[in-house]
Amino acid sequence: MEHVVTCFVRNRGELLLARRSDDAGTYPGRWAGVSGYVESDPQNPESDAWRELREETGLDGSAVELVRAGETVDVEGREGAEPPFVVHPFLFESSSRTVTASDELAAVEWADPTVIRERRTVPRLWETWRRVAPTVDTVREDRTHGSAWISARALEVLRDAACEADDWETVAAVGRELRDARPGMAAVANRVNRVFSTASRDPESVDTAAVFALLAAFDADDEAARTAVRRLRDASADTVATLSRSGTVTTALCELDPTHVVVSESRPEREGVTVAETVARETDARVTLTTEAALPAALASRDVDAALVGADAVDPDGSVVNKTGTRALALAAREAGVPVYVVAARDKIRPTGDGGVGDEESPREAVYDGRAEIAVYCPTFERVPAADVDGFATEDGLLDAESVASVAAEHAENAAWDEEVGGTSGERR
Incomplete structure (x- = not known):
């Protein structure tokens, strides 16, 4: 039985769909992902997936990241026409929509995945997508x-x-x-x-x-990043400090293109390394990677002008829940006279202030993998008081704590959709 790869490439929630040439040997004229035969080991077809992406679309590792591989899908084929085959699904995330389609493709289109159910596609394409789709x-x-x-x-x-x-x-x-x-x-x-x-x-x-x-x-999220960039430029912030991994912070830093960026790697899982690598690759900035313990010292020794952090949540009172290490950065920044800005879309503001910081922790082995009877405490999130934050960069501009409370009230109204719904029928009481 033949084996094929089907690559779903995602950008901003949409997939790259390709219509096969009318001269294709199998399923001519039908819509599919980026697909092709497995020429290597069917037990390890990832290299074939990358090859098909390069050959069919021109996309490669400089713009595309592998998200996951999914369970295979068996396609019976049609007697006298197409043979049966096994599909190996892959999902990729792309930072670019620039595609150079090969002659084997009649058309390519970025579209919402649900259009798969409406089009004439290769067999079981929706099921193939669902094998790698988020859950x-x-x-x-x-x-x-x-x-x-x-x-x-x-x-x-x-x-x-x-x-x-x-x-x-x-x-x-x-x-x-x-x-x-x-x-x-x-x-x-x-x-x-x-x-x-x-x-x-x-x-x-x-x-x-x-x-x-x-x-x-x-x-x-993009506009919140632009708000942060405008504020940092107005403040003439040439050296910026951050920590952990925030996509919105990374976007802002890449657009700002400062002279110097100081990034705390964020122990124990070192998410900040990705931010440092991205900024180094995408900008002309000098990038310094440091530890959480050394970040306060770096604020002074590297003449940091501003600290920019993300947020997992902002409470109505303006306090911020973010990756552990943020409070130490904020306290050190206040002592050094360095302003702290939180970049976060309005949707990160909670409707109420009773959400806490959550009980997520890093895996024990990420902190200690020895045999001694040692307890490990490594929470993922912590709270930063509103007094330690100088402004919230959102899609609606730079907000203060009073404006944050107003947004929280709007979110509370949206959260009421389920308050009066009960039972399995969905009828209102």
Whole structure:
């Protein structure tokens, strides 16, 4: 039996779909992902996936990152026409939409994945997508990405579930799971709540609202980064410090292109290394990677002009929940007279202040893998008081604590969509 790879390339929540040439040997004229035969070991077809991406689209490792490989899909084929084959699905994230299509492709298009269900495609393409698509577990278990990235995945899960569902309650149940999956990350719940507060009580409406919310989320995160850039430029901040991994902070730093960036690697999982590498690759800035323990000293020795951090949540009183180490940075910055700015879309503001900091911790072995009876305490998040923050860079500009409280009230209204819904029928009491 033949083996093929199908590569789904994602950018801003949309997939790169390709229509096969009318002269293709199998399934001519049909829509597919980027696909081709496995020429190496079928037990390890990743190299074939990368090869097909390069040959069919011109995309390579400079713009594309492998997210995951999925379980295979068996396709029976058609007797006398196409033979049976095994599909190996892959999902890639691309920072670019610039594609150079090969002659084997009649057309390429960036589109919402749900259009797969409406088009004439190669067999079982939707099922193949679902093998690598994000799930509730993706949202719940991801410990690598920031909350902006994870909240986008939550909206994708909701969109796909609504596309498949026959009734509103099925979709609502998924929404509740997503809303509660990451209590420390306000954007996840806020963005899910907005979908349900604006949609009608039917799956198609939720699907449409989720697609709109996903596009709006990317725009909001980008505009928040631009607000941060404007504030830092106004402050003539040539040397900026940050810590851990925040996609919005990284975007802001790359656009700012400062003279010097100091990045704390963020122990124990060292997420900040990726930020340092990205800024070094994408800008002309001199990049210094340091530890959390040395970051306060670096504020003085490197003449830091401003600190820029992300947020997993902002409470109505303006206090910030973010990766452990943020408070030490804020305290050291205050002592050194360095302003601290939080860059976060409005959706990271919680509707209430009772969410806490969550109980997530790094794995024990990430801190200590020896045999002694040693307890490990390594929480993922901590709270930074509002008094230690000089401003919140959002898509609506630089906010103060009073404005944060107003946004929280808006989110509280959106969260009310589920308050009066009970039972399995979804009827209001």
